[in-house]
Amino acid sequence: MFGYARSVTSLSAAIDRFAPAVYRERLRRAATAAGDRGLDALLITPSPDYAYLLGYLAPPLERLTCLVVPADGEPSLVLPRLEQPLARSELGPLTEALTLVAWDETDDPYRRVRELVGGGALRVAVQDQMWARFVLRLRATLDPIELVEAGPTMSQLRRVKSSEEIERLRAAATAADEAMRAITGERLSGRTEAEVSRRISQHLLAAGHQIAEFAIVASGPNAASPHHQPGERVIGQGDAVVLDIGGSRDGYCSDTTRTAFVGEPSAEFAAQYAVLQRAQAAACAAVAPGVPAAAVDAAAREIIADAGYGELFFHRTGHGIGLETHEEPYLVASNSEPLEPGNTFSVEPGIYVAGSWGARIEDIVVCTDVGGKRLNTLSTDLHLVE
Amino acid sequence: MFGYARSVTSLSAAIDRFAPAVYRERLRRAATAAGDRGLDALLITPSPDYAYLLGYLAPPLERLTCLVVPADGEPSLVLPRLEQPLARSELGPLTEALTLVAWDETDDPYRRVRELVGGGALRVAVQDQMWARFVLRLRATLDPIELVEAGPTMSQLRRVKSSEEIERLRAAATAADEAMRAITGERLSGRTEAEVSRRISQHLLAAGHQIAEFAIVASGPNAASPHHQPGERVIGQGDAVVLDIGGSRDGYCSDTTRTAFVGEPSAEFAAQYAVLQRAQAAACAAVAPGVPAAAVDAAAREIIADAGYGELFFHRTGHGIGLETHEEPYLVASNSEPLEPGNTFSVEPGIYVAGSWGARIEDIVVCTDVGGKRLNTLSTDLHLVE
Numbered sequence: 001m002f003g004y005a006r007s008v009t010s011l012s013a014a015i016d017r018f019a020p021a022v023y024r025e026r027l028r029r030a031a032t033a034a035g036d037r038g039l040d041a042l043l044i045t046p047s048p049d050y051a052y053l054l055g056y057l058a059p060p061l062e063r064l065t066c067l068v069v070p071a072d073g074e075p076s077l078v079l080p081r082l083e084q085p086l087a088r089s090e091l092g093p094l095t096e097a098l099t100l101v102a103w104d105e106t107d108d109p110y111r112r113v114r115e116l117v118g119g120g121a122l123r124v125a126v127q128d129q130m131w132a133r134f135v136l137r138l139r140a141t142l143d144p145i146e147l148v149e150a151g152p153t154m155s156q157l158r159r160v161k162s163s164e165e166i167e168r169l170r171a172a173a174t175a176a177d178e179a180m181r182a183i184t185g186e187r188l189s190g191r192t193e194a195e196v197s198r199r200i201s202q203h204l205l206a207a208g209h210q211i212a213e214f215a216i217v218a219s220g221p222n223a224a225s226p227h228h229q230p231g232e233r234v235i236g237q238g239d240a241v242v243l244d245i246g247g248s249r250d251g252y253c254s255d256t257t258r259t260a261f262v263g264e265p266s267a268e269f270a271a272q273y274a275v276l277q278r279a280q281a282a283a284c285a286a287v288a289p290g291v292p293a294a295a296v297d298a299a300a301r302e303i304i305a306d307a308g309y310g311e312l313f314f315h316r317t318g319h320g321i322g323l324e325t326h327e328e329p330y331l332v333a334s335n336s337e338p339l340e341p342g343n344t345f346s347v348e349p350g351i352y353v354a355g356s357w358g359a360r361i362e363d364i365v366v367c368t369d370v371g372g373k374r375l376n377t378l379s380t381d382l383h384l385v386e
Numbered sequence: 387m388f389g390y391a392r393s394v395t396s397l398s399a400a401i402d403r404f405a406p407a408v409y410r411e412r413l414r415r416a417a418t419a420a421g422d423r424g425l426d427a428l429l430i431t432p433s434p435d436y437a438y439l440l441g442y443l444a445p446p447l448e449r450l451t452c453l454v455v456p457a458d459g460e461p462s463l464v465l466p467r468l469e470q471p472l473a474r475s476e477l478g479p480l481t482e483a484l485t486l487v488a489w490d491e492t493d494d495p496y497r498r499v500r501e502l503v504g505g506g507a508l509r510v511a512v513q514d515q516m517w518a519r520f521v522l523r524l525r526a527t528l529d530p531i532e533l534v535e536a537g538p539t540m541s542q543l544r545r546v547k548s549s550e551e552i553e554r555l556r557a558a559a560t561a562a563d564e565a566m567r568a569i570t571g572e573r574l575s576g577r578t579e580a581e582v583s584r585r586i587s588q589h590l591l592a593a594g595h596q597i598a599e600f601a602i603v604a605s606g607p608n609a610a611s612p613h614h615q616p617g618e619r620v621i622g623q624g625d626a627v628v629l630d631i632g633g634s635r636d637g638y639c640s641d642t643t644r645t646a647f648v649g650e651p652s653a654e655f656a657a658q659y660a661v662l663q664r665a666q667a668a669a670c671a672a673v674a675p676g677v678p679a680a681a682v683d684a685a686a687r688e689i690i691a692d693a694g695y696g697e698l699f700f701h702r703t704g705h706g707i708g709l710e711t712h713e714e715p716y717l718v719a720s721n722s723e724p725l726e727p728g729n730t731f732s733v734e735p736g737i738y739v740a741g742s743w744g745a746r747i748e749d750i751v752v753c754t755d756v757g758g759k760r761l762n763t764l765s766t767d768l769h770l771v772e
Contacts, residue, residue, distance in 0.1 A: 085740075086613045089617075131518075132535065226471075227471075228472060315468045315491060326448050
């Protein structure tokens with residue numbers, strides 16, 4: 001009955017579930033931030049933002065479910081009548097902080113939103129991942145209206161993690177380290193990438209993730225594709241194998257990459273890997289409050305470029321992480337925003353030689369008052385495997 | 387590295403993988419349909435529509451990946467450079483039918499789309515599930531532009547299934563029947579809903595699904611919540627238990643519901659269930675080419691209303707199914723569109739008494755030249771369990 005490749009299991013695991021007071025406070029801060037930006041309201045459909053504000057994730061389906069957070073006044077939740085019992089039970093005591101507005105199958109839910117947001121020339125922000133059909137129908141029904149992205153407002157709230165959130169991220173990172181230790185302790189030679197990927201999913205779950213989200217296993221020439229889909233290639237002697245794995249634990253995500261090598265690497269490969277390792281360490285060391293995100297990217301990129309591999313590192317250095325695997329802040333050359341204490345993000349430079357090999361090293365790092373601290377604790381050395 | 391609760395496994399399983407000629411033909415028909423609607427182009431971000439047109443599913447992430455299908459001219463795929471190797475390998479021979487336009491981390495991908503779509507006053511359709519951030523940024527960069535929903539065009543293509551697609555849906559339905567038979571052959575009494583739900587996931591996979599997408603187990607008073615999240619309630623004697631389960635097999639979805647009863651139902655419950663069973667059978671029997679979708683909904687609703695339970699059946703009778711669990715056509719009172727041969731949809735009336743019990747029966751039905759044919763073959767009788 002639910003839609004588009006989302007399991008009931010992942011719905012219930014994709015929430016963080018702090019005390020109801022946490023969500024009341026988040027809703028209050030979202031309203032204030034909306035007012036500060038001159039917005040009349042935030043419209044938040046089921047998404048990580050929705051889970052951040054309400055502590056549960058409604059199924060993202062074709063029927064409109066929309067949290068309306070006005071800059072002034074109480075928030076409301078517009079939802080299909082058949083979702084109301086689930087919402088009440090998931091919201092628990094938080095139900096009191098919201099007006100639930102249930103619509104029937106033949107109602108127009110967009111009018112319900114208009115009644116809540118008010119009339120006149122409006123300026124309203126829509127959740128970043130809201131479906132286009134909802135955006136276009138809201139625009140038509142709420143006209144005249146200026147629609148802007150809710151992203152900056154939600155990111156302002158979500159990018160600075162509380163100590164409880166950092167502890168959840170640390171627990172997820174520790175679980176991912178455990179899975180990485182387990183898979184690099186096994187023989188990889190003679191197994192297909194797909195087989196090793198499935199095995200990693202088991203390790204991720206065994207280590208305490210509720211969701212094993214991804215397990216990239218990219219061997220030999222496939223390692224040159226950063227988002228390689230593990231396939232039927234059999235891992236063999238002399239292969240570098242990029243293992244990029246992650247999942248979520250109590251609602252927070254893990255994401256870590258190590259490069260394994262089957263057998264003994266050549267001196268040339270070892271030298272190239274040493275460059276990557278220095279670059280990743282330099283980027284981690286560059287993290288501090290006030291440092292622009294771009295500077296962390298530059299710290300890694302400079303070392304790789306100086307060694308003559310600049311063209312072979314063609315993606316950004318990292319992405320924020322929290323309720324989502326990818327969120328703000330992004331560590332990319334175009335992002336001059338300063339890092340703040342409580343920011344959490346990946347640091348993951350790579351070197352990719354098309355048709356031949358690739359390597360990447362990735363840790364989750366938290367920016368603290370005194371600099372960056374890695375949440376992953378596994379050595380970044382090349383992992384020699386059989 | 388991937389985002390928002392989507393596993394690599396589900397990415398690769400969420401595709402259908404017919405011969406490349408199938409996708410060439412689909413791309414051609416999409417362009418023609420766009421032209422017929424007076425559109426300059428379709429913009430399709432990763433989604434079931436994307437998988438339908440290209441035979442693979444790119445990760446739906448914060449970096450823009452966008453298939454541009456102009457009404458005239460060749461289609462192009464705008465994508466982040468780091469996704470290009472994956473796209474090439476997934477597209478295979480279909481790569482020749484497309485221009486790949488890779489953008490670098492600090493490029494503006496929206497300008498790339500504008501270069502492809504052309505200038506002047508444009509009328510462009512955006513994929514229904516495209517993220518709001520992409521919609522708003524495309525609108526800003528392509529201005530002046532009229533943005534409309536791609537839904538009607540894509541649905542026109544996707545709602546009439548080919549015989550190969552119907553066979554995939556039949557195989558998925560058969561696998562779901564097998565899982566339903568397995569779970570209703572077990573003792574349910576004394577187990578929690580969550581435990582039974584996890585067990586159903588195992589049965590779905592064992593029966594040949596690659597993804598176990600959902601397994602609603604709603605017992606006793608919880609059965610009155612159509613989208614109940616299985617929880618810690620222990621199933622006991624005298625409980626009606628709604629089992630609504632599904633997954634995907636070779637890219638196509640299953641979705642079936644049966645109601646189980648622990649022990650012997652009262653005469654009153656049995657009479658109410660008989661009404662539901664008649665309503666579901668009547669709706670299935672009402673299916674024929676040219677019959678409005680609303681008439682199938684009415685066929686079920688009338689019987690339930692005549693028995694005095696009209697208020698207790700508060701959702702539509704069904705939804706289309708294919709690459710998505712929910713797609714067009716929707717069997718709802720407001721949909722007067724006639725059914726066509728090749729349409730596939732659920733028929734799933736329910737009766738829900740808040741605080742006390744609920745029941746639902748759901749089959750997938752295909753509309754053929756000579757009427758509706760159920761793809762599920764399990765009896766719709768109440769399943770008596772221990």
